[in-house]
């Protein structure tokens with residue numbers, strides 16, 4: 186089931202001559218996906234969430250959440266949980282009261298039990314009756330997360346959930362989100378410029394740059410796709426590597442085979458990796474190691490950013 190859909194979503198602030206903040210965005214996010222929306226500051230991530238929540242209207246194009254135009258029906262609102270950058274918590278309320286207030290709005294049953302369980306889940310059980318005003322940024326974020334899920338939403342929007350947190354608090358928030366995605370069939374849309382977080386949490390990501398989606402795929406596919414799929418083979422000595430390269434070149438199916446000392450490298454293009462290895466084994470060569478180097482998401486991200494800046 187498609188939970189979030191954007192078709193040609195374009196947003197400008199100001200007149201038609203203003204540059205678009207979102208430029209022909211297309212998205213299709215399925216139930217159960219943990220979708221990462223990645224991009225530098227000012228790329229348009231928060232604006233996208235605001236449009237998906239119905240807080241802003243698109244200038245052009247359409248968006249649908251649960252098949253409906255956002256903001257048109259309250260029924261759809263109850264299916265969403267939201268944690269925006271500014272948590273919007275009331276400093277004068279206690280942790281319990283903050284969650285209880287929200288739970289009442291949504292008509293949650295068994296409130297006290299549910300809230301106490303949630304406070305335990307986010308590690309704030311002991312702070313149940315302390316005022317939010319005394320909380321650190323990390324504690325507020327955890328409470329904001331508890332509040333976002335108190336009514337058991339099917340879709341969760343998170344805007345930079347780990348921004349401004351120290352590494353330990355970042356890890357706790359990430360683990361909470363992992364636990365949430367694992368234990369409930371919840372769809373999550375995460376805005377982030379935190380590559381490591383996205384890589385660990387998300388099944389699929391889009392990379393946004395100046396309002397346009399520059400890449401959208403699973404983390405693995407993005408990492409494999411960038412710069413091509415490579416294979417490296419290390420032999421027992423340089424002579425074996427040279428013979429291996431000769432054997433592969435003789436087939437004429439690979440675009441290029443390079444040798445450096447006892448290593449041979451080529452892109453997996455024209456032959457599969459098993460075919461390449463089988464050819465080398467068939468030559469009776471002494472293979473020490475076969476490596477399929479994979480770029481980190483960070484490498485891919487900066488490659489895309491560099492290409493865009495150069496364009």
Ligand SMILES: Nc1ncnc2c1ncn2[C@@H]1O[C@H](COP(=O)(O)OP(=O)(O)O)[C@@H](O)[C@H]1O
Pocket residue numbers: 198206224225226227228229230231232233
């Ligand atoms: N209400 C607004 N009026 C004018 N410009 C805005 C408004 N909201 C956001 N912008 C601009 O849109 C761009 C994208 O902002 P935003 O969506 O907040 O980016 P991100 O969340 O990726 O950092 C920025 O250049 C920002 O200044």
Ligand SMILES: [Mg+2]
Pocket residue numbers: 230231232344
């Ligand atoms: Mg933002």
